[in-house]
Amino acid sequence: EPEVTQTPSHQVTQMGQEVILRCVPISNHLYFYWYRQILGQKVEFLVSFYNNEISEKSEIFDDQFSVERPDGSNFTLKIRSTKLEDSAMYFCASSVDSRSNQPQHFGDGTRLSIL
Amino acid sequence: AQSVTQLDSHVSVSEGTPVLLRCNYSSSYSPSLFWYVQHPNKGLQLLLKYTSAATLVKGINGFEAEFKKSETSFHLTKPSAHMSDAAEYFCVVSDPNDMRFGAGTRLTVKP
Numbered sequence: 001e002p003e004v005t006q007t008p009s010h011q012v013t014q015m016g017q018e019v020i021l022r023c024v025p026i027s028n029h030l031y032f033y034w035y036r037q038i039l040g041q042k043v044e045f046l047v048s049f050y051n052n053e054i055s056e057k058s059e060i061f062d063d064q065f066s067v068e069r070p071d072g073s074n075f076t077l078k079i080r081s082t083k084l085e086d087s088a089m090y091f092c093a094s095s096v097d098s099r100s101n102q103p104q105h106f107g108d109g110t111r112l113s114i115l
Numbered sequence: 116a117q118s119v120t121q122l123d124s125h126v127s128v129s130e131g132t133p134v135l136l137r138c139n140y141s142s143s144y145s146p147s148l149f150w151y152v153q154h155p156n157k158g159l160q161l162l163l164k165y166t167s168a169a170t171l172v173k174g175i176n177g178f179e180a181e182f183k184k185s186e187t188s189f190h191l192t193k194p195s196a197h198m199s200d201a202a203e204y205f206c207v208v209s210d211p212n213d214m215r216f217g218a219g220t221r222l223t224v225k226p
Contacts, residue, residue, distance in 0.1 A: 004158070043159070043205065043216040091158060101147040101166035101209070106159040 002026045006092050006107035013082055014115055021077045021110045023092030032075045033093040033104060034067065036060065043091070049075065050098065079112075087114045117142040119208045121217035129225045134178075134193040136220045138206030141187060148189045149207040150180055153219075159205065165189060176200070196224045 005024045034046040047057040066078045093104040122137040147166045151159040163174025170182045201224045206217040
């Protein structure tokens with residue numbers, strides 16, 4: 001079964017540095033998402049992306065964050081000037097379309113540790 | 116606005132006994148509901164979904180869930196727990212505008 005893949009599985013970065021998290025969505029999916037899960041807390045929606053632009057974003061997704069689909073396969077989340085509180089698991093997901101009854105398929109996540 | 120509440124943060128069962136993970140939701144629309152499972156250091160795997168068809172939904176690994184509109188519930192059940200079921204389970208409500216995750220229920224299975 002096709003999978004969403006995320007790299008790296010674990011990223012350790014100094015506070016203030018920029019980090020790029022990478023995702024390869026399922027090939028025929030058109031909608032892409034990023035979520036965050038701080039240790040011990042809920043999974044939180046960050047952003048959705050379709051047709052090379054952001055379709056929705058949460059209040060968490062401020063100017064520090066950006067997303068890009070630089071080529072036909074990768075979907076990236078960039079975090080500029082990282083802060084300690086950015087430490088979390090970041091999950092990428094994709095879906096065939098945006099209808100609410102279509103499930104999102106998740107990657108295994110990238111654990112981001114900010115020192 | 117919509118929300119989802121998982122009533123138990125932690126459930127512990129013995130292997131071979133039934134599992135019940137409770138979920139209540141609120142939504143202004145007729146929502147779609149999902150259960151996802153997260154094993155340690157892994158992503159979220161879809162267990163099952165309800166999308167306004169049959170109210171009793173069967174998923175993978177022997178899990179099922181029943182949508183009860185009158186109770187605004189979507190509880191997850193399994194007749195007989197297996198050690199490999201130990202994981203975190205998330206109830207998710209989705210409408211045209213939003214997708215919300217519950218806080219999760221950690222299922223422990225004792226031998």
